[in-house]
Structures are given as C-alpha cells and as structure tokens.
Amino acid sequence: MTTGKQRVDGQPAFLLQAHPYRETSLVVDVFSRDFGRIGLVARGAKRPRSQLRGVLVEFQPLDLGWFGAGELRTLARAEWQRAWPMLSGPRLLLGYYLNELLQRLMVRDDAHPALFDLYAEAVQKLALAPAETVRHEALLRGFEKALLRELGYGLTLDHDANGDALDPQARYVYKPELGLLEGEGSGDDVSMTGAQALALHEDDYADAQVARLAKTLMRVLIAHYLQGQELRTRRVFIELQDL
Amino acid sequence: MNTGVLDELVSALRCLPSVGPKSAQRMAFHLLQRDRAGADRLARALGDALTRLHNCARCNTFTELEVCERCSSPRRDASQLCVVETPADMLMMEQTHSYSGLYFCLMGRIAPLEGVGPKELRLDRLLERAADPAVREVILATNFTNEGEATAHYLGEMLRARGLAVTRIARGLPVGGELEHTDIGTIAQALSERRPA
Ligand SMILES: [Zn+2]
Numbered sequence: 001m002t003t004g005k006q007r008v009d010g011q012p013a014f015l016l017q018a019h020p021y022r023e024t025s026l027v028v029d030v031f032s033r034d035f036g037r038i039g040l041v042a043r044g045a046k047r048p049r050s051q052l053r054g055v056l057v058e059f060q061p062l063d064l065g066w067f068g069a070g071e072l073r074t075l076a077r078a079e080w081q082r083a084w085p086m087l088s089g090p091r092l093l094l095g096y097y098l099n100e101l102l103q104r105l106m107v108r109d110d111a112h113p114a115l116f117d118l119y120a121e122a123v124q125k126l127a128l129a130p131a132e133t134v135r136h137e138a139l140l141r142g143f144e145k146a147l148l149r150e151l152g153y154g155l156t157l158d159h160d161a162n163g164d165a166l167d168p169q170a171r172y173v174y175k176p177e178l179g180l181l182e183g184e185g186s187g188d189d190v191s192m193t194g195a196q197a198l199a200l201h202e203d204d205y206a207d208a209q210v211a212r213l214a215k216t217l218m219r220v221l222i223a224h225y226l227q228g229q230e231l232r233t234r235r236v237f238i239e240l241q242d243l
Numbered sequence: 244m245n246t247g248v249l250d251e252l253v254s255a256l257r258c259l260p261s262v263g264p265k266s267a268q269r270m271a272f273h274l275l276q277r278d279r280a281g282a283d284r285l286a287r288a289l290g291d292a293l294t295r296l297h298n299c300a301r302c303n304t305f306t307e308l309e310v311c312e313r314c315s316s317p318r319r320d321a322s323q324l325c326v327v328e329t330p331a332d333m334l335m336m337e338q339t340h341s342y343s344g345l346y347f348c349l350m351g352r353i354a355p356l357e358g359v360g361p362k363e364l365r366l367d368r369l370l371e372r373a374a375d376p377a378v379r380e381v382i383l384a385t386n387f388t389n390e391g392e393a394t395a396h397y398l399g400e401m402l403r404a405r406g407l408a409v410t411r412i413a414r415g416l417p418v419g420g421e422l423e424h425t426d427i428g429t430i431a432q433a434l435s436e437r438r439p440a
Contacts, residue, residue, distance in 0.1 A: 022261060023261045023262075046261075054426050054429070055426075055428075057388075058389050060428065080427055080428060082427070083427045083431030083432070085435045086389065087389070087392075088392060092396070096355040096356055100356055103356075232355060232358035233356060235358065235360065236355040236361075239360040239361050239362060240360065243361055243404075
C-alpha cells in the first residue's frame with residue numbers, strides 16, 4: 001500500500017514492540033488492521049506523567065490515530081478499545097513469540113486484515129479463555145500456518161507437489177517451496193505418511209505424533225523463510241522452561 | 244584542525260541512554276567551553292566509580308564494599324527478600340518506610356523480544372542469594388509491565404520449585420484513586436484480581 005501524506009484515525013491496532021527514542025519519546029512497531037505493520041513516533045511517551053505510558057501496551061486492542069508519511073509516522077492519539085486481562089506466564093511468552101514472527105516475516109506497510117483478525121483472535125484467547133480450554137500447541141500451529149498462507153508461503157498438504165492425490169499409506173517428505181514429494185527422505189527432511197499430511201491439512205492435531213510433526217514442520221519452514229535469523233523469543237522460552 | 248579527540252568525546256557521550264548526536268554535541272561543547280571544572284570533576288567521578296564500585300555480593304546493587312551497608316545491617320529483617328528490577332525501584336521501596344527486609348536487584352528484566360533471558364539476567368546469582376537459609380519469603384516487586392510480569396512469573400516458578408514461599412506485590416487502583424478517573428486497563432485488571440471483602 002502506498003502512503004502519501006495522510007491522516008488516519010480510529011484504526012484498530014496492536015503494539016508489537018516499543019523502543020526508547022530520543023530523550024522522552026518512544027518508537028512503536030504496531031500491527032494495524034488496514035495498514036499492516038508500521039512505525040510510529042509516540043512523542044513524550046516516556047515522560048513520567050505521560051498518559052500514553054499506560055496505553056501503549058502489548059497484547060491490548062488499541063485504537064490509534066496518526067499522521068505523516070514514510071518510515072516513521074507520528075502517533076496522534078491512542079486509546080484502548082477495551083481492556084483484556086494481561087497475559088501471564090507461558091501465555092505471555094507465546095504472545096511475544098507471535099509478535100516476533102510478525103516482526104520478522106511481515107514487511108512494513110503491507111496490509112493483512114485477515115491475518116490481523118487471526119492475531120487478535122489468538123491474543124484474545126490467550127488473554128480471556130480459561131487455562132484448561134486453550135491448547136497452546138494447536139493455537140500456535142494454527143497461527144503459524146495462517147501466517148505463512150497470508151504471506152504467500154502457503155503449504156500444500158492435501159495433494160503432492162505434482163498435484164496428485166495423496167496415498168494415506170505412502171511416505172512423503174515436505175520440501176519448502178515445493179511441497180510433498182513421495183519418498184522416504186533422509187537426514188533433516190520432514191517426513192510423514194499421506195494420512196498424517198491430511199491431518200495437518202485439516203488442522204487436526206489430536207494425534208500426538210501429528211502434533212509433533214506439525215511442530216517440526218513449522219520450525220523447518222519458518223527457519224527457511226527467516227534465512228538464518230534467530231528467533232529470540234523461542235530461545236528465551238526454552239531457557240525459561242529449563243530453570 | 245584535528246578533531247579526532249572531540250569526535251571521540253561526542254561519540255562517547257552517546258553511550259548515555261536517550262542521548263542522540265545533537266545532544267551529545269551540545270554536552271561536549273558545554274563541558275569544554277563553559278564548565279571545564281565540571282568536566283574535570285565528571286571525568287574523575289567516572290574514573291573513581293569505575294574502579295571502586297562493583298555489585299554487592301548479596302543484593303547486586305552498587306557498593307564500594309564487598310557487601311553493602313544495607314545487606315550487612317543487623318536492623319534489617321533477613322527473612323524477607325524483595326526482588327526489584329533497578330536500584331531506582333529499590334529506593335522507591337525504601338521511601339515507603341514500610342519494608343525492613345533485604346533486597347535483590349536484577350539490574351534488568353526478562354525481555355524476550357530483545358533476547359534477554361535467564362542467562363543474560365544472570366538469575367543464577369538470585370538463586371544463590373535466595374538459597375540462604377535465613378530467607379523465609381521472597382517478594383517479587385518487578386514492574387507491572389508485560390516484561391515485569393514475565394519476569395515475576397518465571398522467578399516465582401523457579402523459587403517455589405526450590406521450596407521458597409513467594410509473594411507478588413499487589414496491584415489495583417491507586418491510593419485515593421476514584422474509578423471515574425482511573426484508566427480502564429487498571430480497572431479491568433483490578434476486577435479480574437478482585438479478592439474476598
Ligand atoms: Zn547489598
């Protein structure tokens with residue numbers, strides 16, 4: 001989306017990350033519904049009495065207004081649309097992981113309203129759903145798959161790379177950019193049966209082996225598209241589990 | 244004119260938080276032109292601080308001693324250990340005059356997006372400190388930001404797993420606060436953390 005000098009108001013958005021900027025300001029990386037990921041300067045937001053301090057918070061549905069063009073626009077106003085409880089514990093770490101995926105895989109100024117809605121839904125679940133009803137793994141895999149699809153890296157899991165129907169009993173390997181190729185594969189290849197591929201296609205992670213497979217497949221694909229960049233939130237999450 | 248020394252001073256001043264190139268230049272000119280005595284004092288103070296101050300072996304804040312005065316004071320209650328993010332937070336706690344226990348200062352917080360985890364924070368030192376048999380309760384007083392909450396959660400898990408009683412400072416409406424003039428985030432959180440009356 002091209003952006004001339006413009007004024008935007010009433011835009012649903014989430015804060016992904018805030019950085020200190022100059023003496024008293026913040027630069028915020030936000031994911032907005034209709035303008036995608038953008039950078040905004042929040043003037044004076046670091047002053048002790050700034051009303052923005054308590055508003056610019058991750059994992060809360062925000063309503064933003066801004067003006068200007070280019071790399072850094074200027075935040076004009078920010079309010080909470082409503083107030084969700086803060087994320088806590090492992091859910092907070094999952095939230096940070098979603099933010100990092102968006103920051104590293106989604107370019108700036110590229111609108112993805114459907115992905116925005118999925119993100120909002122995922123964060124809302126992490127914030128509001130009772131602990132016992134949220135299956136973290138399924139939530140993550142669903143979001144990762146949707147993210148890749150929305151960014152144009154969609155997976156094809158219901159037929160093979162030649163467009164042929166899958167044989168549930170046969171073995172396949174998944175190759176990034178290509179899809180499923182029949183064969184045993186070797187070493188680092190992600191290999192699965194046709195039946196498992198179909199379960200992945202349906203987002204059906206009830207089978208523990210399929211759930212593990214989904215995790216491995218997503219890790220390999222995301223690493224492929226990250227081109228060697230480290231996912232900091234994943235490393236920190238693993239280190240925290242080991243405490 | 245060779246300005247290598249001046250450039251070095253300006254770029255050195257930029258290591259201060261929130262100091263950009265313009266402010267750094269203004270500071271450098273001010274020190275050199277208008278306040279050379281102040282500059283000399285600053286240089287000495289920095290040198291002294293760097294050579295004489297280090298982290299207290301008990302609370303991790305800065306001290307000239309091996310163990311700071313507060314940590315070695317017999318008047319402090321050694322059964323309570325309060326964990327804060329920064330020395331400034333510790334000073335605020337002290338200003339309340341309602342806490343007489345000891346402290347551990349993390350000098351930071353867990354910040355997943357910045358890659359700051361348990362290793363970068365050196366949480367092993369807190370574990371070692373909390374393992375002192377005199378400690379009966381660890382009070383988590385990290386900020387009520389998302390990062391402060393993540394820090395408190397994992398510290399809580401880690402310390403409880405080692406048999407310690409762990410508490411978290413409470414949050415809610417400010418003292419003297421009226422609902423009408425309170426932000427909705429605070430009200431929502433206070434509602435979700437309501438307690439029996
Ligand atoms: Zn001390």
